[in-house]
Amino acid sequence: MIVAVLLGVFLGLVWFSLRYAWWRPALDYRYPRILMYHMIATPRPGARFNGLRVSPQRFERQLRWLSARGWRSFTMSELLARAGTLPEKAFAITLDDGYADNLLQALPLLKKYRCKATLYLVVDRFDRDWSTQRKKYHDEGELKGEAKLSDQQVRELLESGCVELGSHSMTHANFLCIESAAVRWELEESRRELEKRFAVSVSSFAYPFGLYRPEQVELVKQAGYSSAVTTREGIENADSWQPLELRRIKISGKDSWLAFLLRMRGGRRGWR
Numbered sequence: 001m002i003v004a005v006l007l008g009v010f011l012g013l014v015w016f017s018l019r020y021a022w023w024r025p026a027l028d029y030r031y032p033r034i035l036m037y038h039m040i041a042t043p044r045p046g047a048r049f050n051g052l053r054v055s056p057q058r059f060e061r062q063l064r065w066l067s068a069r070g071w072r073s074f075t076m077s078e079l080l081a082r083a084g085t086l087p088e089k090a091f092a093i094t095l096d097d098g099y100a101d102n103l104l105q106a107l108p109l110l111k112k113y114r115c116k117a118t119l120y121l122v123v124d125r126f127d128r129d130w131s132t133q134r135k136k137y138h139d140e141g142e143l144k145g146e147a148k149l150s151d152q153q154v155r156e157l158l159e160s161g162c163v164e165l166g167s168h169s170m171t172h173a174n175f176l177c178i179e180s181a182a183v184r185w186e187l188e189e190s191r192r193e194l195e196k197r198f199a200v201s202v203s204s205f206a207y208p209f210g211l212y213r214p215e216q217v218e219l220v221k222q223a224g225y226s227s228a229v230t231t232r233e234g235i236e237n238a239d240s241w242q243p244l245e246l247r248r249i250k251i252s253g254k255d256s257w258l259a260f261l262l263r264m265r266g267g268r269r270g271w272r
């Protein structure tokens, strides 16, 4: 019995060490951290997508820690414009999809800690169950049922001065499953529509599901975007990054506090 417990603890430590590489030195703090969030909401018992729900309490703890430790917040366009002259400990908060809690829960905390965020908004986001576009069996309607930001709520976010607008496509399509012409439409039409509807310029894109084919990167550029974020986990060196395929740090509602600290620290294999 005791042997089994010790073995369990040992295997747990091995798993944790391999996953977070805590023994490696922290990744250079001149490399900005781009944080990926979706909902700022309390996880629901038994729900499939709780990884996408970071509770407001947890979000506040993260912002408090970042500001106390001297991290400085930027929007994605600021990050791009200042590449090469960024201070140490620069970070960008990104919010994908356009959930109503981004206004109701996240904005008050962004204001409190003087942080900025980039909202990657799906134009046609109401009554859509985009999780089925990735996996057909994800058909419980869980994300479809989540309240999305109305256009008026998006305006409130933008008027706060804390939030920049980016595109997350027209319909949250899976780029691996559609033709080039459709990809082009998702890219160009969403940018045009967002700029018209909200009277702001839109220069950054987030690939739906983080899925795309290598040749589609050129289409993102042709559509007029100067940066694009993926869901690949990692930290970029702004001197040598590929601005249309930026990696991010996934902030999951399922992670422990220690996991958050280790993700910010970086140093995992393949993250450079």
Ligand SMILES: [Zn+2]
Binding pocket: 096, 097, 168, 172, 208, 209
């Ligand atoms: Zn998304």
